[in-house]
Amino acid sequence: MKRVLISGGGVEAWMTGAALATAGRGVLEVQVADQGRRPEGRIAALPALRGLHARLGISDESLASEAGARPRLGARYNDMLEPFGQTGAALDGVAFHHHWRAAGKPAALEAWSLAAQAASRGRFTPGSADPRSPLSTLDHGLTLDAAAYADLLKAVALKAGAEIAPTNAHVEVIIDTAATSPGDDWIDWSAWLSTGRRLADDTGLVSTFEPAPLSAGRRTHAVSGNRVAIGAAYAAFGAGDGGDLHLLQGAIARLISLFPDTPAAAAEFERLSAASAERARDMAILRWGDLSAPPEELAWKIAQFESRGRVVMYDEEVWPESAFVHAFLARGITPRRTDPLALRQPPERVRDLLERMRRVLEQTAEAMPRA
Amino acid sequence: MTSVRKIVIIGGGTAGWMSAAGLAAVLKGLPVTIELVESAEIGTVGVGEATVPHIRDYNARLGLDEADFMRRTQATYKLGIEFRDWGRRGESYIHPFGAYGHTIGGVPFHQHWLRARAHAEAAGQSFDPIERYSLPIMASRAGKFAPPASDPRSLGSTYNYAYQFDAALYALYLRDYSEARGVTRTEGKIVAVDQRPEDGFVTAVTLEDGRRIEGELFVDCSGFRGLLIEQTLKAGYDDWTHWLPCDRAVAVPCASVEPPVPYTRATSDQCGWRWRIPLQHRVGNGYVYCSGYIEDDEAAHVLLSKLDGQAQAEPRVLRFVTGRRRKAWLKNVVAIGLSSGFLEPLESTSIHLIQVGISTLLELFPNSGCEAADQDEYNRVMVLEFERVRDFLILHYHANQRTDSAFWNDRRTAPIPESLAYKLALFRERGAVVAYKDGFFKEPSWLSVYLGQNVIPSGLDPLVEAVPTVDSARVMAELKAAVARAVQAMPSHEAFLRSLVGPRVPA
Numbered sequence: 078m079k080r081v082l083i084s085g086g087g088v089e090a091w092m093t094g095a096a097l098a099t100a101g102r103g104v105l106e107v108q109v110a111d112q113g114r115r116p117e118g119r120i121a122a123l124p125a126l127r128g129l130h131a132r133l134g135i136s137d138e139s140l141a142s143e144a145g146a147r148p149r150l151g152a153r154y155n156d157m158l159e160p161f162g163q164t165g166a167a168l169d170g171v172a173f174h175h176h177w178r179a180a181g182k183p184a185a186l187e188a189w190s191l192a193a194q195a196a197s198r199g200r201f202t203p204g205s206a207d208p209r210s211p212l213s214t215l216d217h218g219l220t221l222d223a224a225a226y227a228d229l230l231k232a233v234a235l236k237a238g239a240e241i242a243p244t245n246a247h248v249e250v251i252i253d254t255a256a257t258s259p260g261d262d263w264i265d266w267s268a269w270l271s272t273g274r275r276l277a278d279d280t281g282l283v284s285t286f287e288p289a290p291l292s293a294g295r296r297t298h299a300v301s302g303n304r305v306a307i308g309a310a311y312a313a314f315g316a317g318d319g320g321d322l323h324l325l326q327g328a329i330a331r332l333i334s335l336f337p338d339t340p341a342a343a344a345e346f347e348r349l350s351a352a353s354a355e356r357a358r359d360m361a362i363l364r365w366g367d368l369s370a371p372p373e374e375l376a377w378k379i380a381q382f383e384s385r386g387r388v389v390m391y392d393e394e395v396w397p398e399s400a401f402v403h404a405f406l407a408r409g410i411t412p413r414r415t416d417p418l419a420l421r422q423p424p425e426r427v428r429d430l431l432e433r434m435r436r437v438l439e440q441t442a443e444a445m446p447r448a
Numbered sequence: 449m450t451s452v453r454k455i456v457i458i459g460g461g462t463a464g465w466m467s468a469a470g471l472a473a474v475l476k477g478l479p480v481t482i483e484l485v486e487s488a489e490i491g492t493v494g495v496g497e498a499t500v501p502h503i504r505d506y507n508a509r510l511g512l513d514e515a516d517f518m519r520r521t522q523a524t525y526k527l528g529i530e531f532r533d534w535g536r537r538g539e540s541y542i543h544p545f546g547a548y549g550h551t552i553g554g555v556p557f558h559q560h561w562l563r564a565r566a567h568a569e570a571a572g573q574s575f576d577p578i579e580r581y582s583l584p585i586m587a588s589r590a591g592k593f594a595p596p597a598s599d600p601r602s603l604g605s606t607y608n609y610a611y612q613f614d615a616a617l618y619a620l621y622l623r624d625y626s627e628a629r630g631v632t633r634t635e636g637k638i639v640a641v642d643q644r645p646e647d648g649f650v651t652a653v654t655l656e657d658g659r660r661i662e663g664e665l666f667v668d669c670s671g672f673r674g675l676l677i678e679q680t681l682k683a684g685y686d687d688w689t690h691w692l693p694c695d696r697a698v699a700v701p702c703a704s705v706e707p708p709v710p711y712t713r714a715t716s717d718q719c720g721w722r723w724r725i726p727l728q729h730r731v732g733n734g735y736v737y738c739s740g741y742i743e744d745d746e747a748a749h750v751l752l753s754k755l756d757g758q759a760q761a762e763p764r765v766l767r768f769v770t771g772r773r774r775k776a777w778l779k780n781v782v783a784i785g786l787s788s789g790f791l792e793p794l795e796s797t798s799i800h801l802i803q804v805g806i807s808t809l810l811e812l813f814p815n816s817g818c819e820a821a822d823q824d825e826y827n828r829v830m831v832l833e834f835e836r837v838r839d840f841l842i843l844h845y846h847a848n849q850r851t852d853s854a855f856w857n858d859r860r861t862a863p864i865p866e867s868l869a870y871k872l873a874l875f876r877e878r879g880a881v882v883a884y885k886d887g888f889f890k891e892p893s894w895l896s897v898y899l900g901q902n903v904i905p906s907g908l909d910p911l912v913e914a915v916p917t918v919d920s921a922r923v924m925a926e927l928k929a930a931v932a933r934a935v936q937a938m939p940s941h942e943a944f945l946r947s948l949v950g951p952r953v954p955a
Contacts, residue, residue: 079910100554104914132554170474170509333554334880336910341877344870377828384821387812392885417451417813421477 079338080106082242085254086113088120088223088322089308091230093254093329095133098237100333108242109234113255116223121149121276121284123319124161124216129326133233137203144229145222148201148448150192150215150282152318154364157407158283160192162204162216164399165434168427174402175386175419178412180427186406188435191215194442196282201448211441218319220279250303250338253310254325259292262301266293266314266358270366273315282448284318288365291315293358299350300343307332312354314361323395324357352393360396363404379410386412450816452480456653456663458638458676460486462615463785463802464669465622466506470806471667472629473510475813483632485653485661497615497725497732498526498712498796500888501545501608506803510625519949520621522728523613524708525593525941527584529796532715534901536849541900542711543795544584546607547892552923553915557581558895560920562879562905563912578899580928583607583935588711592938593945603930610796612712612725614732634661641680649780649818650676664816667809668783672790677773677783684774685789691842691865692770694720694792698748699734699764703757707942714794716848717750718742719855723793724756728945728952731756736792741855768792772834777826780818782809789834794844797837800888804833829886836887839868840894846872847901872903879905 081097083090094109101107130140140146151160164186165173177186187193191214195201205212235241259265273291276284295312299305308325316324328350337346359375362368371379374391381387382405388398396404405411419427455471457464468484475482507517517523528544535541549557561578568575579585584607587593597604627633636655644651652662653676668676677683689695708726715722720737735751742750748763772789776782784805791797808829812822846864850856864872871882875898881891897903912920939947946952 100914101911102914103916104911333911334909338910339877339907341870341873342880345874345880345882380821381825384819385812387825389825390885394885414815414819417478417815418474418810420451421475 078104078106079250080108080246080248081250081252082246082248083107083109083252083254084112085310086111087116087227088230089254089325091227091234092129092325093252093307093332094234094239095230095237096129096329097252097332098234098239099133102238107234107239108246108248109231109239110242110246111231116227118223119145119220119276119279120223120226120322121152121279121286121317121319122219122221123323124218125323126219126319126326129329135229135233139229140219140221140226144226146219146226147279148203148217148282149220149279149284150196150201150217151190151284153283153285154318154404155407157403158187158193158196159400159403159407160187160190160196161218162190162192163214164193164402165189165431166214168430169418169421171416171418172386172388172398172402175416176427177431178386179415179419180424180431183428183431184435186403189431189438191438191441192217194438195445198442198445199282199448200442200445201282202445211437220276220284250305252332253304253306254308256309256313257296257306257311259294262297263294264297266295267291268367269293269362269371270314270358272365273313273317273361274365275317286318289315289317293361295351295354295358299347300337303338305332305337305346307350311350312358314354314358316357316361318364320357320361320395324353327353327395349393352391353395356391356393357395360400360404363401363408368408379405383410383413385414385416451478452664452814452816454663455480455482455665455667456661457482457484457667457669458653459669459671459785459787460484460619460623460633461669461671461785462619462799463787464667465619465626466799466802467667467669467784467806468626468631469510469622469629470506470803470810472626472631474810476629481630481632482626483634483661483663484626485634485636485638485655487637488635497727498529498612498723498793499610500796500800501610502800502803502888503610504608506806512625515948517621518611518613518728518945521611521613521617522730523611524726524728524945525710526610526612526712527588527593527607527710528712530588530711530713531844531897531900532713533850534714534716534844534848536902537852539900539902541896542579542582542585542588543893543896543900544582544588544607545609546582546584548578548895549581549924549927550606552920555909555912555915556891558899559879559909559912560915560924562908563917564921564924566908567917576928578895581924581931583931584609586931586935587938588709590935590938591707591709591941592935593710593941594938603934609710612708612727612732614727615799634659638675641676643680647779648681650680664780665814665818666781668781668787669785671786672768674773674783674787676781677776677778677787681778681781683776683778683783685769686771686774687769688771688838689769691838691862692792692845693738693740694736694770695768696739696744696747697734697736697766697768697792698744698751699732699766700748700751700755700762701730701732701760702755703760704729704731705757707940708945710941712796716850716856718853719747721794722751722754728949730760736794738855741853772831775823775827776805776830777809777818777823779823780816782826784809788830791834791837791841794841795837795889797888801833801837804888805830832886833888835867836884836889839865839871840889840897842868843872843894843897844901847897847903849902875903876905878907878909880909
């Protein structure tokens with residue numbers, strides 16, 4: 078048995094504790110030092126978090142009744158809606174947004190998003206796994222009562238064998254989850270991200286965000302000695318839109334697949350932590366940061382989208398391609414050229430096809446129950 | 449900026465006709481014409497007759513009928529590659545097109561197998577090799593084949609397949625396909641290349657008989673020499689022979705003496721390795737070697753002495769320099785095939801790299817200006833593909849345990865790229881495979897070579913101990929039995945092949 082101490086508090090510490098205690102039963106002795114202040118207010122989560130809930134055996138019902146979970150279908154940035162799930166469908170192997178442009182943008186892009194259609198009607202139902210159903214293009218995130226959600230995760234963690242750490246516990250590995258502040262070992266991102274975002278309004282199906290103070294950057298090392306920094310303890314890019322929690326979730330998965338207690342595993346953990354934090358940082362910059370001199374990888378992405386609407390996806394991306402398309406457009410970054418492969422069909426035919434797709438989505442949205 | 453109206457493909461080998469067919473199929477509906485220039489005087493290099501499963505996507509995009517394609521190209525099915533004598537002499541492993549088992553308790557299957565192996569060794573007991581848990585490997589060993597099942601829950605869906613075919617016949621088949629879709633074929637030897645003075649874009653090529661062929665986009669499939677990309681545009685070449693020093697191959701087809709097996713074989717030899725590719729009508733053979741260690745005549749002699757059946761031609765020697773073109777797309781010239789770089793066919797990647805070149809060109813299909821952004825992105829993608837295949841090939845050489853020849857001793861002790869040393873260190877420490885998105889070879893491929901060549905990690909994933917030994921032993925036993933049953937139920941490769949393509953006809 079390896080004794081692991083999780084330091085921090087609230088959602089971050091208990092989510093880590095619950096996942097590690099569940100996956101490491103009989104191998105890891107998980108202790109949580111819940112030092113933080115009790116969390117307040119509500120937080121936003123992305124669709125992918127539901128996968129973690131499934132692995133931890135947390136049902137939608139208990140999330141709703143115990144943690145005040147409410148579904149959300151998208152987020153608003155810069156007055157533009159960014160819906161979850163798929164927007165449109167690729168035609169003939171060419172991404173949807175190319176056809177949408179070739180057809181002369183007959184309506185706003187989100188007209189081809191079932192999440193957007195449902196949200197504008199105040200309707201909701203969970204998506205479907207059946208690829209033939211239009212509902213398979215739908216995905217939803219959550220907003221949660223932070224304190225109640227932390228309690229729920231704590232109950233799961235304790236049930237899986239995690240313990241509340243005694244003072245002066247002797248441990249072999251310490252996992253930091255508490256938000257960090259810039260120190261000597263700090264890579265500063267504040268030139269690109271002067272503020273972060275926090276949840277402003279989640280009363281409807283689309284959440285909105287407001288600026289929040291931020292010292293953006295990441296630590297130079299995720300692993301130093303027997304201390305491992307994950308989530309907010311490792312990187313700060315102010316993504317209260319669910320991005321912070323999403324990156325933490327990725328780090329927890331990485332702890333499970335690559336527990337960094339040996340040198341090569343620690344090196345790989347470092348490499349993956351840095352890459353995914355930087356990809357998440359790039360999306361934060363794209364959504365609310367300063368684009369005058371973006372980091373190299375983001376500059377390449379922007380240049381490719383501006384040139385021909387290509388979405389470059391690197392290793393360790395944390396956001397899907399369609400999220401990038403919406404984010405580019407929301408920042409006014411539009412392609413100079415139409416992809417020639419989207420011009421193989423006459424525009425009127427593409428317009429007809431798009432019109433039919435849109436009607437199917439509208440009808441599907443109309444048929445959903447009121448949220 | 450205007451759209452591309454005319455594409456000229458230089459060279460009519462496998463790369464040329466695959467490019468012509470791929471472009472003709474996908475660009476249908478656009479006002480663009482395609483002309484392919486080839487010279488009967490300049491022989492084509494058969495870039496290896498074995499493929500990887502992506503070839504099925506390419507064929508599907510063209511809408512080819514599998515039975516027709518297999519009949520026309522003398523194709524057989526391929527479930528993987530057998531590597532003989534790459535670890536210790538006398539050993540054999542198969543690199544399959546499919547995963548080994550499935551996760552147990554969220555922990556990768558091979559971790560459970562490594563634990564069981566360690567326990568058995570400590571107790572002085574025997575243990576099952578990991579191939580027992582792989583359906584495509586066990587089917588290969590039994591000479592059987594059936595297409596994968598479509599139900600993702602079925603064991604029969606856990607593998608994929610490729611083909612072994614006559615690349616010259618495949619090129620002819622695609623030539624028919626292309627010509628039927630409007631591609632013009634022009635025969636002639638290129639004697640001059642015209643460039644636009646202001647920016648060096650290629651504007652036309654001139655043939656020996658004086659004909660001038662103009663184009664806006666040129667696809668250079670002229671082979672090693674890179675007629676446009678190198679001889680005209682001087683794109684440069686990164687030489688990788690310090691890592692992969694084999695620089696020649698001698699090839700010869702021979703008669704079959706047994707029904708074709710559903711896998712390619714790569715056997716290590718004193719100064720390189722030999723391929724064996726069973727087709728319907730014959731067996732393709734070759735010896736890839738390093739000229740610093742063996743003379744051409746001797747290599748040909750070794751190859752001929754180890755054939756299954758009667759040689760059907762004179763052995764042919766090919767020369768190459770392993771590496772990649774610094775810019776595979778430069779100005780309005782895109783190099784596809786050997787003109788874009790060369791990696792020995794140890795893992796059947798030549799045709800795959802052609803295909804990645806074609807599909808990436810289509811994803812970035814330019815207008816007549818060939819914007820720098822398109823070139824840059826194409827080159828970024830191709831560098832990743834080439835480098836990741838390169839590291840995987842070097843692993844085979846580096847992890848050899850042959851001590852009977854200078855060549856193999858040198859390969860084992862030669863420096864390796866840092867990117868490979870990093871991957872090896874992680875595997876040696878705890879059996880974890882470095883993951884990436886772009887690049888063909890993923891976890892099961894790396895595992896097969898590591899384990900097949902006795903790179904056994906000193907530690908394990910610590911979380912494997914969260915699954916009780918008895919639980920993983922039970923799941924492993926069930927899986928092994930299920931694989932054996934599934935193989936039992938499969939038809940022989942020969943029988944399945946004949947049911948699809950019809951009775952054997954003399955070549």
